Amino acid sequence: MKTLSLTAWFWLILTGYLAMAGGASPAFAEETHIMIRARAVDAKFIGSGVGGMRAVVEDPETGVILDEGQIRGSTGDTTLLMKTPLERSQQIATEATAGYLATVNIERPRLLRFRIWGPSGARQSQQEAAVTSWVIPGRDIVGDGIIINLPGFIVDAWTHVSEDNQVHIYAKITMMCGCPIMKDGLWPPDKLEVKAILMQNSEKLREITLPFTGTANLFQGKTAIKEPGIYEMIVYAYDKVTGNTGVNQTMVRIASE
Structure with a gap:
């Protein structure tokens, strides 16, 4: 009987392995x-x-x-x-x-x-x-x-501090598809609760309502901050019917006089 070389055995075993693995190939x-x-x-x-x-x-x-x-x-x-x-x-x-x-x-x-x-x-x-x-x-x-x-809204929030330490808060809000929120539109602003939560050192100080400005997607409010320091402003939009919610946050710095 003819004896197979090591090389021949190698290729024979490899061919058999590939054949068995073919079902999952x-x-x-x-x-x-x-x-x-x-x-x-x-x-x-x-x-x-x-x-x-x-x-x-x-x-x-x-x-x-x-x-x-x-x-x-x-x-x-x-x-x-x-x-x-x-x-x-x-x-x-x-x-x-x-x-x-x-x-x-x-x-x-x-x-x-x-x-x-x-x-x-x-x-x-x-x-x-x-x-x-x-x-x-x-x-x-x-x-x-x-x-x-x-779920959610696209919320873009920013602030501006005036000389009398009035913090003006702005929020541009759309649906997640970019669809506009505007009066007499498919997504009217009066469906939404839009507020800013003022925080410092993880402590909630107050909530500020941001009314609709009349310009599509834009909400605005303001609050006075007397004490100097760094503050966190968390802005949210909440649909009272669907529960849909979107959030954004920004920082506010009040300088010493």
Whole structure:
């Protein structure tokens, strides 16, 4: 009987190993597409107007990322999203609506986690949300796809101290999609409670109401601070109906006379 050389044995064992591993080989995986979208609570889709959103597809047990990218596009059809009663199974996303079409290669049904983070253009108001869903090889989830609701408001706050130590507090607030808050609009300011919390050394000193100025998205108030020091101003917007909440903070320095 002919004796095999060490080299021949090596290639024989390697070929057998690859054959056994073939059932889990990527060659047997199917390319599957999943559309991922982010929608602001009580508003429209989140897209390029606020810098887009980061979208990640990952294994919920290991955290291994299977795909990732940016959600980009428009906020969607205003009439369809905000004014039209929807029927069952009615698609609410249009061709231009913001989304990210993820691609995964899987060889068996898998439970995947879809995670969004942003908006990228409003770092002070970024939020994260995630959902898990089963995905079947070769069975695309497109159209509306997987829609993840993102709570919060985009809140940009700043202050100005006048000579008499009056602190003027400003807040520019929009929905997470960048949609405007204005009188007689779809998102009226009287739905919101907008206040600033004045703090020092982790102690709450007072709350200051910030009324709507009449200019879209802009709220303003003021308070007097007599004692010199460094103060923290936490500005929040709270929807009394939905409970949706957004926060931003800024620092105030009162100099000694």
